[in-house]
Amino acid sequence: MPEGFDWNSAGRGTAFVADLNTVIDDLPARQQDRLKAELDHLASLTNDAVMVSAEQVCPMMGIDLEGLEGVQDVLLMLALDFPHAFERVAVQASLNRRTGGKNWSAFQFDDDGKAWALDDDTARRAFVADAIAILDLPAHRKREADWYRAVRVHPITGEETEIVQATIYVEDRAASELTFGASEGLERQVFQRVLEVGIACNPAERIVEICAAGGKKVRDEYAQAFSRHFAPGSEPPVEAPRREVILSTLRTEPAFAIEPAHGVEGVEVSSLDFFSTGGGFARFEKRGDSETIYQFLNRRFAQESPLKAGGWQIVAATLRIVMAAQNGKRRRTLTVTLRSPNTTTIPNKTEADRQRVLNLLERWNLIAPPSPEIDVIEDG
Template sequence: MASFSGFIRKSPDARLETFLTVLGVEAPDDFNWTSQGRGTAFVNDITALIADLPDLKQDRVQAELDHLASLSTPQGMIAAEQICSAQDIDLEGLQGVQDVLLMLAIDHPKTLERVSAQASLMQRTGGKNWSAFQFENDGMPWALDDEEARAGFVSDAIAILELPKHRKREADWFPSVRVHPITREETEILQATVYVEANAESELTFGSSDGLERQVTQRVVEVGIACNAKERIVEICARGGKKIRDEYASSFCKHFAPESPPPIAVPRRDVLLNTLGSNPSFPTEPADKITSVEISSLEFYSVGGGFARFERRGDDEDIHHFLERQFGEHSPICSEGWTIIAATLRIALAPEHGKRAKTLTVTLRTPNTTTIPNKTELERQFAINLLERWELLAARPEPFDVAETI
């Protein structure tokens, strides 16, 4: 997390002055907003201005600055770019993440809330409070803009959380834009943060009499979802374990995709295709009952914006030798400026007694898409184990938790 003092040092003069003025921080006319070096003295001067405020206002200003400092990370900048791109908020020319966050706090406070929610979702992705669900690509449209479907999903959230129906709830639906890390292709994602009034908590606090008092605080729990209609993927971020997130996925299917089969929960892990450029081996074990493994197709992206796909199947020549024979030193495998973005593996399995031989086909596509969800549960586990052994999948994320927003 970025520090409070570091955030102040890196903030543009005029934007920081405007932000503090909006919050009621008054500076004398001769205050030096362009303090040379932005060192400890400047931070102390700002802290002194805040200290002159009434106690409650001090707390508010400090909390706002701490919040912005927590978002002033590379991940926070990516979140801002994803949300602002979909909201037509131009970030061109702004001086870094501090300038972006201050601008949003001043001019677009609602958007800043969404950036915060997006940064939280990005941080939790792959963690123990997150699950991704893959829908079958059946061509059936999702009713994401249907207000009745949205209201039904939010009502289900109350039931899933086992809270009384009278509890307050609010849902913020908003678009974001994800950019492919290699091709820079943009994909619009519909996201929602569902806020639900949870059970109250009693805690000690210092009251107006300066003595300890017991105060009842109404908690708020959040459920985050991200809907990628193009890839037919829904991400659910919620506390309560996998069973709870399965219920949210079932509710999503019921309200937004009622004509589609139920989705399958799958891990969203980055695929690693760099090793496929050197004609790698695919080590197997006798227990795998694999007779052969081949790369049947490769897809490439050029820095100039071009795409190319090559397919080769046959026992006489693999795809690497095929490309070398066809293009020599100009093969996209060895030429500069070309990157592998997708590959298809054909895994031939030994025939079981009395049955025909089978071939398991798996396609991997950067950054984190595979065709594994289309397989049976047994095939999915088998394929994941193989891809991990062949180092084509990123390591499993370490379990972690993030403090719940109150």
């Protein structure tokens, strides 16, 4: 920009816009095209989802967003001063949009207390090598992996959870298009497309999310590779579909309607987690068989119980589903934890058990029905 350019005026149609257009019009034609293409790219990212992504990525990189006026200001600052962070924010927004869609899967590990080796460079390299092999692309294709940390904020409690993420970039099959080349005539230009695989690891909830094209079988292979390299001492994970949790159903003691065909002997709520609008947390767990957690809260707190008093919201609950002995199997208990807004720890058992639990939770109005599968088409 020329020295003395007035940055203080604002608004479309003002002297600022006219002066800015004058500066752009004075540039060489090719430079104008490149600059306008960059500005168009910035404009395509100016939405609330990208602002959320910036708030997830930038704090972990030591980039302060305080004082910046909106998403346009944030994007321009990142593009100029932190281009690597800018690309991370764009990728993060893309992954966030795909969450819950056709090319996304989440996998739940058992809470066995064994730490994941997410910072082990050897494990990272081995995992990326396996991920490339799953893609079944020629060895000469370039590849790169970007590992970073992001922060997710719970929409109700404001609680922050640190997520370890990886984006694996691989040269995909080439494509071609017509363009005007150096001779000013039409030429067919070949360019190498880039394929992305996104991994998000939540050690606190023992969940790994995988965003990749290729169908469920391919994402299962990524999950197995993650388990092999980062959690070799744990049982392999199971897929945990993202379903909206309806915890308001548990504000009164539920009846848990069951039928003989369900093979369920009994159900109980073994814990309830509450969040207060004032910022407090409270957790109550059932102890002993003499009364339910609802009877305890009523006996101990009466109208001051968080189930009855205003300002308290249920944010998590644990159910114990007792399966009757049948078909040669002993009586057993399946434990399921529901956390708002959409986390369900399906038992790490058989596919039949997982499907049975999902059907029961839906029947008891504790999870919403599955959404139609969606696929997100990225802007060019």
